[in-house]
Amino acid sequence: MIPVWTLLGIGLAAGTLSGLVGIGGGLVIVPLLVMLGGVTQISAQGTSIGALILPVGIFAAMKYYKAGNLEIRSSLYIAMAMALGAYLGATLALQLPQDTLKKIFGVVLVSAGLKFLLSK
Numbered sequence: 001m002i003p004v005w006t007l008l009g010i011g012l013a014a015g016t017l018s019g020l021v022g023i024g025g026g027l028v029i030v031p032l033l034v035m036l037g038g039v040t041q042i043s044a045q046g047t048s049i050g051a052l053i054l055p056v057g058i059f060a061a062m063k064y065y066k067a068g069n070l071e072i073r074s075s076l077y078i079a080m081a082m083a084l085g086a087y088l089g090a091t092l093a094l095q096l097p098q099d100t101l102k103k104i105f106g107v108v109l110v111s112a113g114l115k116f117l118l119s120k
Contacts, residue, residue, distance in 0.1 A: 002037035010036070011051065019060045025052050027109065034102075041101045042093060049086075 010032045014025035026048040033044035064070040093101060 002033070002039070006036055014051075015055060015060075018056050019063070025056055027112075030105065031109070041098050041105065045093060045101075045105075046090075049090075 010029055013032070014028040017023055017028055018025045026045070029048040029051060030041070030044045033039050033047060034041060037044070039047070061070060061075075065072075096104075
């Protein structure tokens with residue numbers, strides 16, 4: 001079992017970065033669970049999704065809403081499509097070999113990082 005302090009540190013890092021720059025906490029949680037917790041890629045993904053449901057969805061959104069920076073209509077349309085995408089993605093992830101899943105995750109991380117680093 002992963003030590004509670006490690007889990008709390010991962011959660012604090014993910015929450016801070018999610019609120020600060022709007023990234024999905026999974027970009028932080030998944031690699032840290034694999035590296036520090038020694039869990040499988042698929043378990044890290046499932047744990048990340050379970051952890052993100054309440055805190056990010058409600059508390060960060062409330063802060064952005066109060067500041068006038070949340071487009072509710074757009075958020076609802078995105079959420080509807082995400083529900084379908086999450087179901088399809090989870091179904092596919094459970095069928096893929098761990099090595100393939102890790103490579104896909106790595107490509108997504110590197111691609112996103114390069115896009116932000118190289119954009120003006």
